[in-house]
Every structure is written in structure tokens, then in C-alpha cells.
Amino acid sequence: MSDTRRGMVALLLCFASNFGLAANVRVNGTTIVVNEVPVIAFKSGISGKSPVNRAEQVATALQALSGTESVSIANNRGNYVVKVGDVVIDGIWNEAVARSIPSSKLAHQWAARLSYALSLPPIRVASSTIELGVGSVKSIPIVGSMVPYADLHVEDDLVVAARRTEAGLVLTAIKPGRTRVSISSGASNETVEVTVKAWSAKFPQTLDVNVSGAPAITQTVKGAIEGAVQTQLATADGASTAFTLPKVGDVGPGVTRTFTVHARVSANDALQSTGDVNVVVHNVGLPQTKDEVLWYSNNPESVVRPGALFSSSLKVGSPARLLYHHLNASDQAMYLRVQAINDSDSVAKVLIIPGDSKPDRNPVRAGLKAADQYVRAWMWGSGEVVSIPPHATLPISLRRILPGETVSGLCSLRLVSGPPDIQVRTDAWPPFQIDHFWETALWSSTPWRVVGTNPMNDYDRAPYEPSQHVYPDPYRDDSVNYRVGGRFGVCRLGQKPLSSADDLQKLDGNFGVIYRIHASISNPTREATDVEVVFEASAGYSGALFIVNGDYLVTPILQPKDETRIGRFHLSPGSKQDFVITTLPVSGGSYPATITIRPVQLGATAALR
DSSP states (O other): OOHHHHHHSOOOOOOOOOOOSOOOEEEETTEEEETTEEEEEOOSOBTTBOHHHHHHHHHHHHHTOOSOOOEEEEEETTEEEEEETTEEEOOHHHHHHHHTSOHHHHHHHHHHHHHHHHTOOSOEESOSEEEEETTOEEEEOEESTTGGGOEEEESOTTTEEEEEETTEEEEEEOSSEEEEEEEEETTEEEEEEEEEEEESBOSOEEEEEEEESTTBOHHHHHHHHHHHHHHHSOBOTTOEEEEEOOOOOOBOTTOEEEEEEEEEEEOTTEEOEEEEEEEEEEEOOOOOOOOOEEEEEOSSSEEOSOEEEEEEEEEBTBOEEEEEEEEEOSSSOEEEEEEEEEOSSSOEEEEEEOOBOOOBSOHHHHHHHHHHHHHHHHTTTOEEEEEEOTTEEEEEEEEEEOTTOEEEEEEEEEEEESSSEEEEEEEEEOOOOOOHHHHHHTTOSSTHHHHOOEEOOHHHHSOOOOOSOEEESOEEEEEEEEETTSOOEEEEESOSOEEOTTSSOEETTOTTOEEEEEEEEEOOSSSOEEEEEEEEOOSSSBOOEEEETTEEEEOOOBOTTOEEEEEEEEEOTTOEEEEEEEEOOOTTSOSOEEEEEEEOOTTOOBOBO
16 A cells, blocks of 8 residues: 555544434533543644634634544544544644644544543543542532533531532531532432541641740750640640651750641541641759758668658749669569659649660669660750640659569759749659550650650549658869979769758769869970870769760760770860869769879770760
8 A cells, every 4th residue: 555545534532422312502712621531632723714613713613523433543644534434533633733742643532532531421420439628629520411401409418518610529628527429410310429537637836935045055955845736736636646756956045936847637537647847945944052952862762562652842942853763673663754744723834854764784884874865955954835724634654564674863943933832743653554655655755755744543532651861052163283393183973972851861973963073284395295084983883974074975884993095185284274073973983983184194984975
């Protein structure tokens, strides 16, 4: 067959036939709409006809069809036309040039759309079932020849409202429930099953948190933001929240910063929600104050049965440092809970500088982890201001402890405003079933950021016996001097125990007491000398942390009599240098321990920064 004869062959590609009812054809600008489906849009004029004229002419021809014609494509040497019965739609080559696509592709697109539109039943809805969230609006396409004449009916118009537009069916969800929306014309009928649910959460939301510090460090700011999202976000009952934090940094005193958190919330019988939460962080800039007392929750250290372990009153104007360190010496798991109880009619605002370790079979490691978290924030007075509603409790620590494990914590508590005092207590509880929110809190060093505050129960209201292990002024100032060529400078930590407020107890080892050691080193010789400061685990297995001239470092856990370097200084001839060492005896360690200043010894191992 010659190329000429091949080009003259009509490619009778039958896309549809016997579509039965006459098509509903209209023009929307330059677009031909068949049975509510846009099928052809003209962009170019031809033979003096504008795109609008072309659309109107083709639409008039299509309206005259009997309903039994088929759709085909004819090709004469690349000059494609689309035929519907005897109606010819030409000018495809011009349109293809205008759109920068092959004319064969455009011919097949037009033919396919026409075939689809002509093959439709009188009424077809794009979706027969739909789920909406309260307040949402959804548009559903409706196509077919009888659509312009169809009626709408909603079984329960208190659940959803429906209206018709050129785009189709528009549904507006009003309240949770189920209903049906019918679209009918004569014998033709389509039904949409509509379910309206509440949203798991509505977005955006704005939450507020208060912190303090000079500055409030990143660790504090990040934790406060996480706590706000987990406890303040308005959600459906039983919802779970996943979120992504933005980059978070320090916030200076008196500064307010807003951080945007992207959250996804899911709940049973509610639609999943995603959106932004704006968390406004206020650094309220509370003046830094010294802790007036040390609360020592360590009696007994080895807990053999559930019961009360410590209790005292936190008073306005009297900040307290709380140390808790307990080993599960029983044969079953138990819970250790430290909580603040506000049994008053006003909101109690408490500044917390936290430090809490997960349970550990190594008591020194547990104590060191808790102290590390605490001191890193304490250096800057960095804490979170938490509000405890009237007659409510705040979990400061909540841990499940297996037999042989130790839980340890060190935190500062300050009642900023509200009632004259609130109760703080430590209790050991037998194992019991808890829900998944509290289960999550067991793995957090700041459980109030997971479960928030909770109403008081009968146990919280029960009488309690105030602990005698309350130690005023938990600070020690000391000094140490070293002259090159003279005796080594030596300072002992935990050597002289504090006395309790009633003078009946002694704090052996001074655990949790903050030492400020004023050191002075000098070199009266004519040669430059390197001097080191070392920590020795004099009394046994131990670890420690230090702030030396503003540098923070943590020692490895040391075997008895082992030592590690915590500072090194270069002294030129005739020079002198003063510096301050800040430290505290760490729970679980063995004290007294020794700080020595001496010439650098070969092979000394430095502590970790």
C-alpha cells in the first residue's frame, strides 16, 4: 500500500457506541462540556472563526446527534480529525501547534474524552462514600446527561448541608453523624453515604510556657515546648500526638520567642489532623536565688517494701534542693514517685530545675546521670515554671524499679507564687496496672511534660510525717593554695558533714551539697611550670562532675584510689593564677574524695568535657 493510500485510510478507533440518550452539550467559554465533562477546549481560531465560534459550532452539531454514533479518528497524512458519527472536529493540527504537542496525541485525547463523556450513565457521582471532618467543605464531581435536571435530597440536614454548583456537589459538614445525600432525576438516582466526624485536633493552636534562666538553656526550652504540646494541646479524648520540633536555642531573660511545631494527631472515632502549633516561650527572668535547704530522700537507701520515704513542705521564699536516691532491695518491681501536692484553692507556680536518671543497676552511674542533667541547667539558673492547679498534683519523678536497680534524682524547687506552701513527697509503690500515658511517663526524666498535672486522690490527702532529713544552707566554701616547689594543695570533699535543721542528723558524705573551692596557684621559681588539678576517688568507687573556671566536665567512674585530671594550668616564672572549682558529692559515690593541685604528672587522664 502506498504512503498516499495509507494516509487516506480512516483509523476507525471506536471509543464508544450506542450511548443511548442524547448528550447534554453546552459551551463554557471556549470549552465544550458534554454530560458535565469538559472534553474539548479550543485555543486557536481557524478560517476566520474565533475559538468561541468554533466551540459553539461544534457544540450545536453534537447536540443534534441521535445517540447511536461512535467516536473515531481519521488521519490524512498527519491531518487528524475526530469524528462523532458524521460530525467532524477538525483543526487539530492548528491546536497541536498552539499547545506544542503532537497532533496525534491531541486527537487521541479529544477522542478519549468524548468517548468517556458519551458513555456515561444519566447520573454518576465520583464517590459513593465520603468521610468529612466537622466544618470542612468538600466538592464532589457529578457527571451525566441528566445532571442539569437532577434534584438534591439530604436525609439529615443537621449533619451535612448540600448544594449544587457547576463543579458538582458541594457538601458542608455540620456535626458528627451519618446521613445520605441523593441526586435524582426521573428514574435516575445516585446516593452518597456521608459520615461526619470530629477532628482529632483543630489547627493552628497557640500555647504558652514560662521558663527562667540567664539564659534558659536549649535543654530547658526544648523540654518546655515538648511538654506544652503533649499536655496543653486541645485534642479529642484518647488522642495520640506525634510532632516535629523546630531548631531550638537558648532564650535570654525577659525575652519571648515563638517556635512553630508541626503536629499530627490521631484519635478513635475522629479524623486525623495535621497542622502547626505555635508555642510561645516566655523567659520570665526570675532572679537567681540560693537553695535554702537540702531535702535528703535517702533513708532508707535500700527499700525493701512499699511505703512513704520522704515528705516536706515547700514554702514561698524558701527554695529547696531535693536529692532522692533509692535502691529496690525487694524481690519484686516497684514504682518510685516524687510529686508536689497543691491542696489549696489557688494555683501554685513552681520553678523546677530537674535532674533525674532512669533506673540503673549501677548506683554511681544513676547518681552521676541525674547530677549531670541538673548541674548543666543549674549553672544558668535554667528551669521551667510549672503551674499546679488547686487540689492537684505534679509528678516530679516516676520510675519503675526492678529488684537491684537504683533510681536517683537531684532537682531545685522554688514556689514562686500561690499558696503559702505545698507538699513534696517521695513514695515507693507496689506494682499496678497503669495506662499508656503514664507508661510513657515512666521513661521520662520530666514526667509532668508527658502527663501534666492530675487531681488529688485520697492517698494524696492522707496525713504525712515530715522528714527529719532537712539540711539548711547546702553549700560549702573552701580554699586551696599551691606554690610550685612546695607541698601539694589538697582539698577534701564530704569530709565534714552538714547537720540537719534539728541537729539530730548528720549528712555523711554531704551528698548534694554544692562546694565552691577558691583555688590559688603561684610559681615563685625562675622556670615555667605546668600545674594540674586532679580528682581522686579516695574512699572508693565514685564519679564526679566539676565546673572549673566556667568549663563544665564529667569524670569517668573511677575505681578506689583512681584519679583523673580536671584542670591544667601553665604558670610562667613569678606568675600567679586564681580560679574557682564548683562541684558536689554525687549520689551513689564513695566520699570523702580528694582534690589535689600539683605539678603535671605523666600519664594523667583528663575528664570528659
